Amino acid sequence: MMTNNNPNTIPYYQVDAFTTRPFGGNPAGVCPLTEWLSDKTLQAIAAENNLSETAFFIPVEGGYHLRWCTPAVEVDLCGHATLAASWVLFNKLGFTGKVIRFFTRSGVLEVSRHDNEYCMDFPAKQMVSIETPAGLLAALGISDGIVGVWQSDDLVVLVENKAIIDGLSPDFNALKVFKTRGVVVTAADEEFDFVSRWFGPQVGVNEDPVTGSAHTFLAPFWAKRLGKLTLSARQGGVRQGTLRCVIRDNERVAIYGSARMAIEGVFSL
Template sequence: MKIQLYQVDAFTDKVFGGNPAAVCLLENWLDNDVLQKIAAENNLAETAFVVPKGEAYEITWFTPTVEVDLCGHATLAAAYVLFTYSGHASELIRFHSRRSGILTVEKNGEALTMDFPADELTFAETPDALVTALGKAPLEAYKGKTDYLLLYASQAEVEGFQPDIALLNTVPARGVIVSAPGDTVDFVSRFFCPQVGIPEDPVTGSAHTTLTPYWSKRLGKKVLQARQLSKRQGALQCEFLGDRVKITGKAVTYLKGEIEV
């Protein structure tokens, strides 16, 4: 069996920037064990698997080690592939995720805008392991559906973290977002998630469903400019709509290929 494979750099307009995702276009669903093996073989932060369903598509995402509830950059990459290579006719793509419901991606000039459910935040005590792993206690801490959000005073603090990844891996969460006001954008962040096999994710769309509600309320702004400060860097525009978040970014193709399974 042959499967179309694309590797796309998401949240960037240049190859080797943003966050690379694999996109596999399937005719029908394969066993989860096979999907997990493909994702492990791709060895990227996420692989998106897409199956057409009428005028819409079903989608799911796997890291090299687990299936995840939601992945922004791989959804952006999947939409980019469908618009660019599969002849999707309309300006809107509708995805259905068995774990996150209905997700849409719309053409927005040269960029793509995703519409995702907003995360709900609650105040949280910072686990001692997190403070030790990062070397600095946050000013505030919150817990979303899957991640901790830790707030710091400056972009320089976020840039300077060199966390103990093994210790972070002991924290019961999908991952840990660290964030602060940006020097040239509204807010900056980094995302560490060794719990799902990724020490640091380059650019994380799903983390911005957590970040956007917080920063929108704190800054009193509906539309915000964000940057994720990984080595690859990534740029995002985020809009808070109450129970939904719109996340806009660009994408570029790195490779096209074919898997033989």
Template sequence: MKLLVRFIDAFIGHNCKGNSAAVIEVDMPLTKQLMQEVATKNNVSETAFIIHNKNKYEIRWFSPLTEIDFCGHATLASAHYLFEENPELEKVVFITKAVGDITVEKQVDGAILMDFPKQEPDLVTSPPKALIIGLTIKPAEVYCNAQAYFAIYNSEHDVHTLEYTTSELIKLAPRDVVVTALSQEYDFVSRYFWPANGGDEDPVTGSIHTGLAPFWARRLNKNPLVAYQASERGGILDCLVDNDRVVICGRAATALCSSVTI
């Protein structure tokens, strides 16, 4: 059996290369083990498997290591693929297990708007030792949601220059780590480390901005916001907090079409 694979760069723009995702549309459900094997073989941050279900699409996301509950950049990539394949489509609804239905809309300028549940973090008064040891610069504050620990810094320079110890951060599983600060060029900047679930540093992480956007919107008393994820590839995300939802907008481009035999 041969599966067609589209490798799509998500959250690109302004010389940012974004985050690569593999998108595979299937006609029938595959086993979790098989999807994981394919994702491991693809070896990109996420592989999204989508299957048409009436007027919606079921979607599941896999890193090279495990199935992921919620992935923003692979959702953007999947929508980009569907809009390219079906030019008449203007809106897509994805069915997910962990975060409910996700509505995605194509904008007239080519950008893609995604409506996600808000996942604002809470303050952590006693941060885990592995978090403090695992980052070379101590954060000013630490917050947490179901996905990750949020290390808050007073300096954008700290976010850009800090280093991390994988063997310590992996102890925080199942949570990952995001480091963030105010930015001079954008509203805020971040980096994301996920050794327990996918890899060392993720290029651009759409899902974590459902926590970052409400955090910075409250602190800055500003909405909407423009975010930059400062990985080597980099990515720009336009964020709007709307009650219990976070709307994230970005752009994507197909980089490669290939196939995998299973």
């Protein structure tokens, strides 16, 4: 366990979430705190890290208060940084309980360890079918093979096959104009139940390798299409990660993934 006696430094971990191999999955910064720094300082740390998300948490009665920041904004929910924070608590900070309870903007989130996997219990969300927003497909660089477009926390574009996803090269400046957290493109796959890529220049993240929070609505969507409650998923372009999603009967979704630490050190203020 890292100790910290210097008030001008905080422990820092970089954890690759949703992977078991080096340089895979989605890297997240994790900064355990004893008390909250100013919002401005948290945002500056996240910008300095320049990762899609940095997680910050402090101990509170019954668990931990957890927050997430992209390099540009604080967000309501982040899956991979929650997984990274849980890995740090279980493996570096001596957490001995069975379930970690995080108090967040999205309510209480629970994470448990199952051998080399971690299970995150998140609220399930729904998607609403919409007309394709003008300019969206051009911004994504998609000319055909579109099945439909839906809206949840993100815009979701369903395409006919994985080849379209592999060939995506979006115009990120053009994507910024859409009033949404991000844009997901998804398709069925032969190896996995579904695959996807996530783009979020609106929140300062051009492409997120693995977006756990997007699977709170992608998993229920694909569960209905495929008629199954347990699904395997892969997300990413050049850098990828894998997830296992289980639809529960209480309007929750369990998202399973592995993680590994890449960097351990201190952050100097």
